[in-house]
Amino acid sequence: RERVREILSSVTERSDNRLGVEAMEIFDAYGIPTPEGAVVDDPAEAERIAExxxxxxxxxxxxxxxxxKSDIGGVKVGVPVAEVGDAYEDLVSRARNYQPDxxxxxxxxxxxxxxDDGVETIVGSHTDPQFGPLVMFGLGGVFVEIMEDTTFRLAPVGRDEAAEMTEEIEAAPLLRGARGREAVDLDSVVDAVRRVSQLVADFPSIVELDVNPLVATPDGVRAVDLRLTVD
Ligand code: ADP
Ligand code: MG
Structure with a gap:
């Protein structure tokens, strides 16, 4: 809790009160699984970590x-370790081209x-002026705005409510393994929704949060991208 508070208070005016990867550690504190990884600031270190x-x-x-990030070519998926150094330079120059300052x-x-046997879901939250913090679950990924397949509850939600949410989106059959695909580990999806809802209920200063995607696979979930706004 103390650590979460510390991270939340690290937001600055300059970043519009938003946190991204800096907030990944909050998820560790709340038992929400994240992929292995690190943030580096030079190509050699990037190679070392990738190895x-x-x-x-x-x-x-x-x-x-x-x-x-992907709108400006700022995400590279499946980079072989030998190409990590070059990819580092490329990502930085793309960002500079996009916005020099x-x-x-x-x-x-x-x-x-x-x-391949995963489903990109989204778990989010925003504070409703009348009802307080809401938790959202739906189909995620980079097309989320186009699909708009989401459902909401007041936060925090318990297991049953979170399970209902995973059952009532249009894409629910995808999670259950439609057309010969393996089902994802629904228990861990439900657990992640519950834990995110608890996080935003515990910290009212988080006025907005998006985990997109929360990748669900037959083996569990991973929160691969996160951003939140603190008030
Ligand atoms: P942004 O939303 O800022 O564009 P993301 O981190 O969500 O950036 O990455 C964009 C997309 O790249 C994701 O929706 C997902 O399809 C893919 N992706 C991101 N991280 C991973 C990962 N660790 N493993 C596999 N695919 C990933
Ligand atoms: Mg994303």
């Missing part, structure tokens, strides 16, 4: 000025999650 993670990794630009904190190196 410890796997043969291929995911790399993402880390900048408070870049909200949607952007603050670039470095590059996040992440474990590559197998999306």
């Amino acid at each position: 410890g993670i796997g043969e291929e990794v995911v790399m993402k630009i880390v900048s408070p000025d870049i909200l949607h 952007a603050t670039i904190l470095g590059v996040q190196i992440q474990e590559l999650i197998d999306l």
Whole structure:
């Protein structure tokens, strides 16, 4: 709790009170699984970290000025370890081209999650002026705004309510393993929704939060991207 408070208070005016990868540690505190990884600020360090993670990794630009990383080519999925150094330089130059005065904190190196039998979901929250913190669950990924397959509850939710949420979205059959696909580990999805709802209920200063995607696979869930706004 103390650590969560510390991280939340690290937001600055400059970053519009938003936190991204800096807030990953909050999820550790709440028992929400995240991929293995680290943020580095030079290509050699990027290679070193990648070698410890796997043969291929995911790399993402880390900048408070870049909200949607893939929109500017700021996410590389499945980079072979040997190409990590070059990919680092490429990500930074893409960010500079996009916004010359952007603050670039470095590059996040992440474990590559197998999306072949995974489903990208979203778990989010915002504070309703009348009802207080709401928790949202739905189909996630980069097309989330187009699909709009989401459902809401007052936070916090218990197991049963969280389970209901995973059952009532349109994409629910995808989670259950439609068309010969393996089902995802629904218990861990339910657990993640419950834990996120508890986090925002415990910390009313989190006025907005998005875990997108929370990748659900037959083996569990991983929160691979996170952003939140603190008031
Ligand atoms: P942003 O939303 O800022 O564009 P994300 O971190 O959500 O950046 O990455 C965009 C997309 O890249 C995700 O929706 C997912 O499809 C893919 N992706 C991101 N991280 C991973 C990962 N660790 N393993 C596999 N795929 C990933
Ligand atoms: Mg995302």
